[in-house]
Amino acid sequence: xxxxxxxxxxxxxxxxxxxxxxxxxxxxxxxxxxxxxxxxxxxxxxxxxxxxxxxxxxxxxxxxxxxxxxxxxxxxxxxxxxxxxxxxxxxxxxxxxxxxxxxxxxxxxxxxxxxxxxxxxxxxxxxxxxxxxxxxxxxxxxxxxxxxxxxxxxxxxxxxxxxxxxxxxxxxxxxxxxxxxxxxxxxxxxxxxxxxxxxxxxxxxxxxxxxxxxxxxxxxxxxxxxxxxxxxxxxxxxxxxxxxxxxxxxxxxxxxxxxxxxxxxxxxxxxxxxxxxxxxxxxxxxxxxxxxxxxxxxxx
Amino acid sequence: xxxxxxxxxxxxxxxxxxxxxxxxxxxxxxxxxxxxxxxxxxxxxxxxxxxxxxxxxxxxxxxxxxxxxxxxxxxxxxxxxxxxxxxxxxxxxxxxxxxxxxxxxxxxxxxxxxxxxxxxxxxxxxxxxxxxxxxxxxxxxxxxxxxxxxxxxxxxxxxxxxxxxxxxxxxxxxxxxxxxxxxxxxxxxxxxxxxxxxxxxxxxxxxxxxxxxxxxxxxxxxxxxxxxxxxxxxxxxxxxxxxxxxxxxxxxxxxxxxxxxxxxxxxxxxxxxx
Numbered sequence: 218x219x220x221x222x223x224x225x226x227x228x229x230x231x232x233x234x235x236x237x238x239x240x241x242x243x244x245x246x247x248x249x250x251x252x253x254x255x256x257x258x259x260x261x262x263x264x265x266x267x268x269x270x271x272x273x274x275x276x277x278x279x280x281x282x283x284x285x286x287x288x289x290x291x292x293x294x295x296x297x298x299x300x301x302x303x304x305x306x307x308x309x310x311x312x313x314x315x316x317x318x319x320x321x322x323x324x325x326x327x328x329x330x331x332x333x334x335x336x337x338x339x340x341x342x343x344x345x346x347x348x349x350x351x352x353x354x355x356x357x358x359x360x361x362x363x364x365x366x367x368x369x370x371x372x373x374x375x376x377x378x379x380x381x382x383x384x385x386x387x388x389x390x391x392x393x394x395x396x397x398x399x400x401x402x403x404x405x406x407x408x409x410x411x412x413x414x415x416x417x418x419x420x421x422x423x424x425x426x427x428x429x430x431x432x433x434x435x436x437x438x439x440x441x442x443x444x445x446x447x448x449x450x451x452x453x454x455x456x457x458x459x460x461x462x463x464x465x466x467x468x469x470x471x472x473x474x475x476x477x478x479x480x481x482x483x484x485x486x487x488x489x490x491x492x493x494x495x496x497x498x499x500x501x502x503x504x505x506x507x508x509x510x511x512x513x514x515x516x517x
Numbered sequence: 518x519x520x521x522x523x524x525x526x527x528x529x530x531x532x533x534x535x536x537x538x539x540x541x542x543x544x545x546x547x548x549x550x551x552x553x554x555x556x557x558x559x560x561x562x563x564x565x566x567x568x569x570x571x572x573x574x575x576x577x578x579x580x581x582x583x584x585x586x587x588x589x590x591x592x593x594x595x596x597x598x599x600x601x602x603x604x605x606x607x608x609x610x611x612x613x614x615x616x617x618x619x620x621x622x623x624x625x626x627x628x629x630x631x632x633x634x635x636x637x638x639x640x641x642x643x644x645x646x647x648x649x650x651x652x653x654x655x656x657x658x659x660x661x662x663x664x665x666x667x668x669x670x671x672x673x674x675x676x677x678x679x680x681x682x683x684x685x686x687x688x689x690x691x692x693x694x695x696x697x698x699x700x701x702x703x704x705x706x707x708x709x710x711x712x713x714x715x716x717x718x719x720x721x722x723x724x725x726x727x728x729x730x731x732x733x734x735x736x737x738x739x740x741x742x743x744x745x746x747x748x749x750x751x752x753x754x755x756x757x758x759x760x761x762x763x764x765x766x767x768x769x770x771x772x773x774x775x776x777x778x779x780x781x782x783x784x785x786x787x788x789x790x791x
Contacts, residue, residue: 274679301685308676316677318698327694328684374680381684 218250218385218417219271224280226263226270240266241277242441250384253411253418255432255449257425257464263441264421265309268387271419272304273297284385302328302381309390311370315362321348321373322358328380347376351406368399375406385417386410392427400427407431425464429453437461524776530769538587541580549573549581549733557752566754569738570745578733579758585723585734586766589650590716596654597715598708601661602700608662609669610692619662626659632718639727646729649722653715661707668703672696706777713770720763735759 226241240263248254258264269275271282273289282289284304292300308314315324325347329340345355351372362370371391378386388407392400408431410416422428428435428449435452437445439460445452456462537544547553552572559567566575608619635652642648672678673696681695722728723736730737738759742748747755 269679272683274682298685298687301683304683306680306683308680310676314676314680316681316695316699319694327681327686331685331690377680377684 218248218252218285219419220247220281220283221245221271222281222283224267224270224282225278226266226275227278239441241270244280244438244441244443246436246443246446248385248417248419250417251411251415252434253420253432255428255435256419256421256438257423257428257435258438258460259464260423262438264438265389267438268306268389268419268421271387272301272306274306302332303383304385305378305381305383305387307371307374307378307386307388307391310394311367311374312362312394314374315370315377317362320359320361321353321365321376324373325376325380328377332381343380344376347379350379351376352402366399367395368403371395371399371403372406375403375410379410383416385419387419387421389421390423393422393424404430425453437464520776520779522776523772527769527771527773527776530765531773534583534587534766534769537580538583541577541583545574545577545580547574547577549578557746557750559752560754566758567752569741569747569755575738575755575758578738579735579762581733582735582738582759583762585646585729585732586716586719586763589646589653589719589734590712590766590770592647592650593653593657593715593719594708594712596651597657597661597711598704600655600658601665601707602697602704604658605662605665606669606692606696606700609666610673610688610696612673616666620666623659623662626656627663631656631660632721635718635722636725636727639722644722644727644729646719646732646734649719649729650715653718657711657715661711664707665700665704668700669696672699702777706774709770709774709777713767713774716770717763717767735763 222245224241224244225239228238228240230236230238242263244267246254256264256267266275270277273282277290280290284300287300289297289300315321319327322344325344326340329335329343335343344358348355348357353369353372353376357365357369357373362373365373391407392403395403404427407418411418411431418431420428420431432449434447435449436443437452437458437460439458445456445458445461452461453465456465550573553574554564554568554572556568556570556572558564558572561567564574564576566579569575569578604619608616635649635656638652638656639649642652678691678695681691686694719728719734720736720739723734723738724740724743726737726740728734728737736759739756742752742755742759746752
């Protein structure tokens with residue numbers, strides 16, 4: 218679905234712009250259709266820049282991006298615009314992801330209007346269907362972002378993104394600006410999208426527990442480079458690169474995830490009997506997502 | 518005074534001025550340029566504010582003078598806001614070479630003091646009120662470009678603008694639907710304060726004898742009263758009314774601008790409402 222080869226983006230900073238910062242440096246990876254690649258790394262390591270590059274929201278310095286067989290960096294503006302709806306982005310801060318001067322109705326219907334060929338009634342129908350899907354009620358239609366909560370705004374963003382009917386979504390820390398309970402709900406919506414629509418995801422996060430729940434494979438980024446890629450469990454159990462080890466060992470079974478489990482809000486997770494205290498996790502090769510999580514929980 | 522009542526008061530006074538400007542021919546019995554009485558008469562029933570040295574009715578001139586001042590202020594401000602918003606938005610949105618050229622030109626223009634430049638240009642072109650407002654608009658617009666540009670620069674990097682680009686919106690749509698509405702509150706406030714400044718500048722030009730000689734304006738009234746004995750003879754009804762008219766209009770626009778400032782940030786409005 219997505220193939221990236223030697224993708225690089227420099228920024229210039231400092232006096233006279235002489236200092237070159239390599240935000241993304243010779244990055245190569247691929248994501249198969251329907252697959253979710255988790256992208257983890259510390260802050261400032263270039264995760265967000267990489268996400269924006271993939272959608273060509275900013276232009277790379279060099280490299281290749283193949284989306285569904287098309288080299289998008291060689292597309293003309295018009296061709297690129299036609300392709301854009303197929304790849305969408307969810308941003309970290311829901312409060313700035315929406316035009317503050319647009320009501321939810323306008324925001325969600327904009328992609329539909331751009332698509333063209335729909336009557337006003339059809340657009341309104343589609344908007345209310347999308348609103349229902351993401352758990353918003355009709356009363357939210359006329360509200361602007363500052364009249365909605367962060368969680369509600371993120372739902373509007375999801376509805377707007379879904380309105381484009383995308384095949385690929387870059388989710389850039391979509392949960393980290395939200396309250397814990399809201400995180401679980403949005404997480405539920407994202408995994409639903411993944412399951413029902415077979416959407417391919419690049420899931421960017423610094424929260425390894427969420428990445429672990431969401432991703433099929435994980436890429437670890439450090440100072441602009443991808444230092445390790447592999448199947449999720451492989452990465453978590455046998456981290457090779459020192460940076461990966463650091464990240465994995467610092468990720469704890471923190472309160473957020475426990476709470477989600479307790480409230481039964483994560484649909485992909487089923488409860489299992491807790492393993493004996495002190496049970497050796499690595500000797501228990503269960504690979505379904507659900508068991509993985511409980512093993513982890515039992516271990517700590 | 519709360520911003521809301523400041524806004525209402527400013528709007529009310531400005532509305533009254535506009536009404537006077539539109540209806541001055543109905544309100545006053547005399548033409549502002551006709552010689553209708555004895556020169557230098559004091560206030561009376563027939564001439565509310567007396568007559569000037571030529572025997573023209575001062576009250577009529579005062580009311581008719583509203584037109585020139587409002588036209589100069591509002592037209593000049595409209596032009597300047599149009600120029601600064603258009604150029605500032607394009608400059609910041611496209612960046613690169615376009616931006617570089619525009620920013621450098623503005624830097625050069627900004628080193629020129631605008632009032633003296635206006636004086637010279639007004640003399641160079643014939644001093645009609647439309648030429649004056651046009652010059653003010655273009656000169657003042659260049660000053661505003663920087664402010665609008667910096668606002669747009671931060672908007673271009675906003676997530677929702679990236680989002681709009683991602684759904685396949687074109688440059689024009691992004692600029693008109695996503696950027697402009699978010700610049701508009703700032704542009705409106707700029708407009709009001711620009712109107713205030715240009716109005717005062719227009720009166721200043723009139724006072725210096727560079728106003729449009731074919732129209733009645735307050736600056737020329739004050740200038741005439743000053744140079745033809747109004748001041749020396751203590752004829753307050755000749756000198757004071759145009760001064761008060763200018764001051765009050767200026768205050769009205771200041772109040773309006775102050776009241777509008779909260780519009781820049783929609784969040785400010787919410788906190789006021791609570």
